[in-house]
Amino acid sequence: LFGVGDEVNQDDVNDLVSQRDQEKYFFKLKDLTEVQKMFDDMIDESTSVGLCGIVWEGLENKRRAFPWLAKINIVRPPQGSNCMGSLVSSSYILTAAHCFKEGDTPDKITVKLEK
Incomplete structure (x- = not known):
């Protein structure tokens, strides 16, 4: 789950995501530029776009x-x-x-x- 901006309330989101040790399911990002950078870092389009x-x-x-x-x-x-x-x-x-x-x-x- 991705939350973008200062108005995202961590307490509200906690009920929506799994809570497991050593795993992260919620990412709070400052703005859409951070979202784009994160996806660029995570996804190799040369291998995933065909899917x-x-x-x-x-x-x-x-x-x-x-x-x-x-x-x-x-x-x-x-x-x-x-x-x-x-x-x-x-x-x-x-x-x-x-x-x-x-x-x-x-x-x-x-x-x-x-x-």
């Missing part, structure tokens, strides 16, 4: 190449909204919070997975 389930426009994507990838469509006139997500268990899809707005209802949301 990503993101569909890049213009690149050929073979069916079943990314079976965890979920396409989320929200009917919201006049245009609607499309987002992507990742299947993280048999019951849950992880996606960005900004995909949804107040007033979205389950009957207006469809999710499609690669089969």
Whole structure:
């Protein structure tokens, strides 16, 4: 779990993360520049980008190449909204919070997975 900025309260976060000796699950960072630096230090993109389930426009994507990838469509006139997500268990899809707005209802949301 990553907390960014001075307003992050460590006590509030403690209930959200595992508490194990010798392990760290919460990182409090000063700003987004620190977040970027940390990810740059942690992730070797030359070996990890190929594992990503993101569909890049213009690149050929073979069916079943990314079976965890979920396409989320929200009917919201006049245009609607499309987002992507990742299947993280048999019951849950992880996606960005900004995909949804107040007033979205389950009957207006469809999710499609690669089969």
